[in-house]
Amino acid sequence: MNQRRNTVLFIASSLDGYIATKDESLEWLFKVEGEGDNGFAEFYETVDTLLMGKRTYDWVMKQDFEEFPYKNKECYVFTRSSYEDTENVKFVKDDVNNFMNKLKNKDGNNIWVVGGGELLNSFMQKDLVDEFIITIAPTIIGNGIPLFKEGNRQLDLSLKGTKKFNQFIELHYEVKK
Template sequence: MSQRRKIVLFIASSLDGYIASKDESLEWLFKVEGEGDNGFTEFYQTIDTIIMGKRTYDWIIKEIEDFPYETKECYVYTRSSYQDTENVKFINEDIHHFVNNLRKKEGNNIWLVGGGELLDSFIQEDLVDEFIITVAPTIIGNGIPLFKESNHYVELSLKGTRNFNQFTELHFEVKR
């Protein structure tokens, strides 16, 4: 029997817990001196499916010349109806049902890219298996928070830490 596919959040955050500034800029993040690609390629090889929110998708389309995830199955959650493209499928179905169907398929892990709204929905439904958060030594003061304020309690176990020059990667597994 094959191993269950995990939902893994792999994301960078400021020290004070923001994933972007209020105007959706990542300028603060790119100012930090990392090491190589800060573990991205290693992580990217462990996944074959990507899930992201519409705001994250819009940012990628606006800021990156070529769609970076062409070799992966990519889903974009949205509240509106959009025509699928050659690179992504737009979805708005029940998250729990959708993820359970994805997990039944053969394959590698599933990357939950972001953003904060979608992550919150996944946390509320207890769908995230691992959190890999790379912390930048920057305090931006306000912006788009990694975690929304909620009453949902998630207990984690630390799997490991790594440094990539000025970045620190924290790898947690959800205790079940």
Template sequence: MSKKRNLVLYIAASLDGYIAAEDESLEWLFNVEGEGDNGYSEFYETVDTVIMGKKTYDWIIRHETGEFPYKNKECYVFTRSSIENTEDVQFINDDVVSVTNKLKNQEGRNIWIVGGGELLHHFVKEKLVDEIILTVAPTIIGKGIPLFKKGDHQLDLTLKGTRTFNQFVELHYSVKN
């Protein structure tokens, strides 16, 4: 039997745990001095599939210039609507857990949770996340979109390593089973 693929959350957050300001702005993040691409390219090579929620997809479409940023990866967007697939994206309105487990059981590299607080909440609650790579920005923004929603769930983690990229600190955890 082959090894299951890992579902990895790779994301940046403010020191007080927000992934975006209330207006969805990431300006606070871009104001921090990093180093190169802060490990992004290295991580990106470890994945062949990206998944995200519809709000995150819409944000990317609004803010990215040029071509779709995940063109060379399989990309799934979870949505409650029926939307026709594009050349780059497969829109999924089936059960998040069953679709994700199907993907995890396929051959391949890691699966990256690009974003979506709602979607991440499902993954955490259902204990589907295998690793968390969190890059912390030395900024406190006070309010915004939280990385983790409140709920009656708990994930126990094991620290795999830390790295710094100038002012950023990357924390790499595996989720205990």
């Protein structure tokens, strides 16, 4: 019997719980002194599938990457509109629950919920996130795009571990089932 794949949120947050400023800037994040890649490469090796919302995808595409940064992984972008799939991305309009049940039952490694807040909210409402890896930056933004939306359902978590990357602290939780 195959082991079911985990869906993992891996994201950075300000100390006051924001993933970006109101204008979607991450400048505050890059001002913090980390250590290496703050555990990204190690985490990235554990996943073979990425999920992101359309706004996060649009933000990634505006960056100055020479090529798509997730070329070697399956990448799905959730959207309410119809788009043509590309060489690197499949756009998903399907019901989140049905799509995830099919995806989680396929053979493979873990599934990374890249972001953003809207996608995470819909996943949390349907109990589709198995683990949270949140790297906290020692920055208070004051307002912006929140990591967790008001009205999310309550989830009970169990701490799997912590890591320190210079000024960043990584908190790794699994959802109690």
